[in-house]
Amino acid sequence: MTDDATDGDATDAVQCWLVERSFDQRNLVTLVYATPDGERYQQRELSGNALSQIDVTAAREIPADELEDVQDADTRARYADEVASVREQYDPDEEL
Template identity: 45%
Template sequence: MTEDSDPATAGASSATSDGTVRVWLVERTYSDDEQNIIILVYATPDGRRYFRKERALTSFTSDVRETTAAVDVPPNNLGEVTDPEERERYAAEAARMADTYDPDDTV
């Protein structure tokens, strides 16, 4: 099986040397269900796979958690983007982020 045909590593151009997959921030929203929850969605450059991260907003100034332009995640933590329009939107935003920021840049 080639790397491109393995659904766990879709977006092979985003594979890293340690076996993780680099995903780029494509969406940041506030949860409708919970107060003070921010939802970060990162996607592979081809928009086919995504990683969702929920973060509680805090009022403590000592608990600063920065949001980076990209994160590296294990392939088994990625979901599949099934909607073609969403996949296209994620791919476009991932490309924009990759062109604009270094992976560790705070956004």
Template identity: 45%
Template sequence: MTDVRAWLVERTYSDRDLLTLVYATSDGERYLQKELAGRLGGETTAAIDVEEGRLAQVDDDAVKERYAAEVERMTAQHEPDDMV
């Protein structure tokens, strides 16, 4: 299966020390959500390569636009392997 580049567009922490990362494709149409123990968040890169089949579809147009805008900002400021 083909890998697709996805960029970090959202990072949230829960009150239970859970870190949620959302990576999205450049068009904002597909995403991958990862949940990690909060202390592992220091190893977060600006982008990852994801198997196409692991990406979910974004159904909300406003979210698509927000993700696409955040990808544009991230690509302007970071290389894919930058720690963020």
């Protein structure tokens, strides 16, 4: 017998906030969205062309099963601080 109440938990969406955006020499853009506590994150690499086709907003709803754990305590603290800063300055759906 399975517990249906926990089966859907992994796909529940979590509001994550943009904490990092970087560019490299290969015209790739890395976006990092993190949970408010800085414990989990999603990192995406996009080409410059792909980036122009999507809206980069202050926050996104990300399925929980697509988030990774932040291993480093300093990074967790930095992400949590950055989320707090972004939340103060922007609405979740505001483009950055």
